[in-house]
Amino acid sequence: MSISRRKFLGWLTAAGLSSSTFGKVAHAATTKHFEGHPKSLGVLYDNTSCIGCRTCEAACNKVNDLPLPDRPFDDLAVLDNKRRTDPKKYMVINKYDNSVNAQTPLFARTGCNHCLEPACASSCFVRAYTKTESGAVTYDESVCVGCRYCMLACPFNIPTFEYDSALTPRIRKCTMCYDNRLVKSELPGCIEACPTESFTFGKRTDLLKIGRERIRRYPGRYLDHIYGENEMGGTSWLYLSGVPFRKIGMREDLGIIPAPQFTSSALAAVPMVVGTWPLLLMGIYAVSRRKDKIAKEEKEQALAEVIAQAKAEADQKVSEAWKKAAQEKEKAIEAAVKKALEAAADTETEENS
Amino acid sequence: MSQEATTTEKSLISPFNIIAGIIVLIGLYLTVRRFTGGLGAVTNLSDNNAWGIWIGFDLLTGVALAAGGYVTAGAVYIFGLKKYHSAVRPAVLTGFLGYALVVLALHYDVGRPWRLPYPFVVQQGTSSVLFEVGACVALYLTVLFLEFSPAALEWLGLKKARNLAVKFTLILVVFGIILSTLHQSSLGALFLIAPSKLHPLWYSSFIPVYFFVSSIIAGLSMVIFESTLSHRFFADKMDEAHLREKDDIALGFGKAASYVIAGYIAIQLMGIGADNEWQLLGTTYGLWYLLEIFGFFGVACLGFAIGAREKNVKLIRWTSAWAVLGVIVNRFNVSLVAFNYHLPSSERYFPSWMEIAVSVFLVTLGLIAFRFIVSRMPILYEHPEYEDLP
Numbered sequence: 001m002s003i004s005r006r007k008f009l010g011w012l013t014a015a016g017l018s019s020s021t022f023g024k025v026a027h028a029a030t031t032k033h034f035e036g037h038p039k040s041l042g043v044l045y046d047n048t049s050c051i052g053c054r055t056c057e058a059a060c061n062k063v064n065d066l067p068l069p070d071r072p073f074d075d076l077a078v079l080d081n082k083r084r085t086d087p088k089k090y091m092v093i094n095k096y097d098n099s100v101n102a103q104t105p106l107f108a109r110t111g112c113n114h115c116l117e118p119a120c121a122s123s124c125f126v127r128a129y130t131k132t133e134s135g136a137v138t139y140d141e142s143v144c145v146g147c148r149y150c151m152l153a154c155p156f157n158i159p160t161f162e163y164d165s166a167l168t169p170r171i172r173k174c175t176m177c178y179d180n181r182l183v184k185s186e187l188p189g190c191i192e193a194c195p196t197e198s199f200t201f202g203k204r205t206d207l208l209k210i211g212r213e214r215i216r217r218y219p220g221r222y223l224d225h226i227y228g229e230n231e232m233g234g235t236s237w238l239y240l241s242g243v244p245f246r247k248i249g250m251r252e253d254l255g256i257i258p259a260p261q262f263t264s265s266a267l268a269a270v271p272m273v274v275g276t277w278p279l280l281l282m283g284i285y286a287v288s289r290r291k292d293k294i295a296k297e298e299k300e301q302a303l304a305e306v307i308a309q310a311k312a313e314a315d316q317k318v319s320e321a322w323k324k325a326a327q328e329k330e331k332a333i334e335a336a337v338k339k340a341l342e343a344a345a346d347t348e349t350e351e352n353s
Numbered sequence: 354m355s356q357e358a359t360t361t362e363k364s365l366i367s368p369f370n371i372i373a374g375i376i377v378l379i380g381l382y383l384t385v386r387r388f389t390g391g392l393g394a395v396t397n398l399s400d401n402n403a404w405g406i407w408i409g410f411d412l413l414t415g416v417a418l419a420a421g422g423y424v425t426a427g428a429v430y431i432f433g434l435k436k437y438h439s440a441v442r443p444a445v446l447t448g449f450l451g452y453a454l455v456v457l458a459l460h461y462d463v464g465r466p467w468r469l470p471y472p473f474v475v476q477q478g479t480s481s482v483l484f485e486v487g488a489c490v491a492l493y494l495t496v497l498f499l500e501f502s503p504a505a506l507e508w509l510g511l512k513k514a515r516n517l518a519v520k521f522t523l524i525l526v527v528f529g530i531i532l533s534t535l536h537q538s539s540l541g542a543l544f545l546i547a548p549s550k551l552h553p554l555w556y557s558s559f560i561p562v563y564f565f566v567s568s569i570i571a572g573l574s575m576v577i578f579e580s581t582l583s584h585r586f587f588a589d590k591m592d593e594a595h596l597r598e599k600d601d602i603a604l605g606f607g608k609a610a611s612y613v614i615a616g617y618i619a620i621q622l623m624g625i626g627a628d629n630e631w632q633l634l635g636t637t638y639g640l641w642y643l644l645e646i647f648g649f650f651g652v653a654c655l656g657f658a659i660g661a662r663e664k665n666v667k668l669i670r671w672t673s674a675w676a677v678l679g680v681i682v683n684r685f686n687v688s689l690v691a692f693n694y695h696l697p698s699s700e701r702y703f704p705s706w707m708e709i710a711v712s713v714f715l716v717t718l719g720l721i722a723f724r725f726i727v728s729r730m731p732i733l734y735e736h737p738e739y740e741d742l743p
Contacts, residue, residue, distance in 0.1 A: 119547075126475065126476050155550075157400070161403065166394075263482050263545045263546050265558075267485065291433065
């Protein structure tokens with residue numbers, strides 16, 4: 001047999017025989033907190049040193065073999081419009097006004113943050129996404145159905161879809177260059193290219209230390225917040241900024257709960273419904289059946305009583321009729337006897353006379 | 354009336370056929386365009402708005418409005434309300450066609466429809482709510498097919514197969530209610546994962562419960578609404594039992610719907626209270642929310658109550674349409690109007706005419722199939738050879 005154990009277990013799950021799998025991927029309300037795979041990698045992006053040169057965008061485009069954009073990467077006028085990721089760009093640098101000093105605009109990178117517990121991976125019904133132990137969230141186009149639930153689920157609006165592909169549309173997103181570089185111990189394209197070292201690549205735990213150290217040493221330069229340390233349960237990409245993150249297009253209202261927890265209790269209810277509903281429904285069915293049965297019995301009993309009563313009445317009538325008939329008969333006999341006696345007496349008198 | 358219907362039957366050139374024919378031609382053209390040019394060629398979907406009306410209307414609303422099947426079967430076979438028996442077959446047929454169309458619509462919406470079985474046969478993403486939805490919809494479509502099969506088998510004259518199919522009625526009804534509970538609620542649970550994108554008035558951890566309870570409202574109302582239409586267009590197909598029971602069904606289901614809607618409004622308000630979002634009711638979204646809850650559901654609750662109390666069947670019939678509209682508005686709000694509420698209007702979604710046309714095309718296919726089946730199979734009457742229930 002060529003069925004692997006993994007595949008076999010998968011079938012069991014599909015057949016609903018192994019509901020315990022629900023608990024393995026997404027934890028219901030528990031005290032468990034996943035802090036990322038040990039030694040997993042990440043990137044610290046320091047926007048205070050980013051100059052918006054788009055070199056990282058160009059490198060990303062090159063190492064991922066993406067189609068060239070209409071306007072070249074050294075055309076910085078592109079930055080005047082706010083952009084988002086799309087199938088042709090896995091990351092973008094956007095420009096924001098600096099309220100303190102209008103001369104020096106602010107820049108911020110938008111791209112996959114490689115969540116510790118990714119919404120995309122949790123929401124995918126065919127497990128096309130994997131949070132690898134390296135920290136990168138990868139995507140497997142060979143199983144993707146194209147339902148786009150990951151795009152709806154992602155709190156950062158990162159996955160993009162090839163809407164123009166008729167038959168083989170794929171989700172496109174940053175994979176931290178996992179397949180093309182990371183596995184070969186090469187740095188992701190954007191990080192290697194950055195001329196100002198705005199990106200620091202390393203173990204996430206180390207990056208958090210570096211970030212905290214920078215904040216400690218330059219309190220005037222940084223906000224006391226590392227974006228991604230706790231957002232959505234923590235991300236492998238971490239951000240330092242001198243201005244509130246909402247001012248550089250990043251949401252501050254996402255909270256610290258990892259995405260899988262939002263749906264885990266709803267999914268945990270599935271086995272409960274499957275277990276209790278048959279009891280409840282068959283219980284109601286039994287009650288309604290019994291109600292019908294009792295109603296039928298009562299009806300039958302009432303009917304029997306009516307019949308019995310009618311019978312008794314009829315019997316009485318019959319017996320009365322019999323009695324009457326018997327009386328009448330007796331009377332008739334008496335009368336007949338009397339008549340006969342009278343007749344006999346008459347004959348006797350006639351004979352005697 | 355009955356004569357009119359017979360002539361429509363016989364002549365191919367009737368208003369219904371002409372309009373349906375045009376819609377089907379447009380639909381076929383758009384189908385070709387969808388599968389040669391991709392989703393981008395026919396839809397206004399974008400990377401920010403991944404789901405449009407093919408999900409918001411065809412899937413979410415379609416499934417809710419097809420809830421009449423499990424609601425009616427449950428009322429008759431589980432709760433023992435046998436006087437509504439004549440409503441079962443039309444409701445099961447509507448449910449079956451509804452779900453079949455939902456699955457067909459998904460073939461337009463997903464990127465690679467031939468991979469739809471992948472979640473079950475290749476890799477199982479059991480942490481996804483969508484996995485649960487997919488599994489339950491697939492199983493429930495099968496259940497509805499089996500529940501519907503006696504009518505088809507009677508029509509085909511396969512007595513033995515029909516009698517066998519009838520034996521499974523109770524187990525199918527129980528199975529159908531379990532599956533419906535699960536997927537009706539998980540269609541709402543799909544949105545649980547995106548609290549940062551759905552407006553707080555619509556986002557609630559109770560959203561699966563809201564979707565389940567409102568599916569009962571949709572189911573009860575659709576049975577009344579559909580029976581109204583059937584009586585108008587297929588009166589000649591109805592037997593005495595149907596004609597006699599239809600007012601009883603409207604009154605009974607209307608009364609039940611009134612109670613369920615009252616409960617629904619109560620739990621909606623409890624949800625607002627639980628998340629303490631009263632202050633949001635004063636905003637524009639708040640007014641729209643209040644319109645949904647009171648303008649649609651509140652009015653429907655009152656209409657059903659008055660109709661049931663005064664035995665006003667006409668009022669109940671109109672109210673059922675209003676309640677159905679309320680459920681549609683709710684599903685649109687959750688999936689489209691209140692979703693991505695934080696984005697600037699230039700990045701929001703509005704369907705293209707082609708998306709709307711495909712949805713209309715699919716509904717038309719449903720109507721054509723319904724008409725075909727009702728004109729031939731024992732749906733609105735009992736087959737004289739099989740009066741032994743169900």
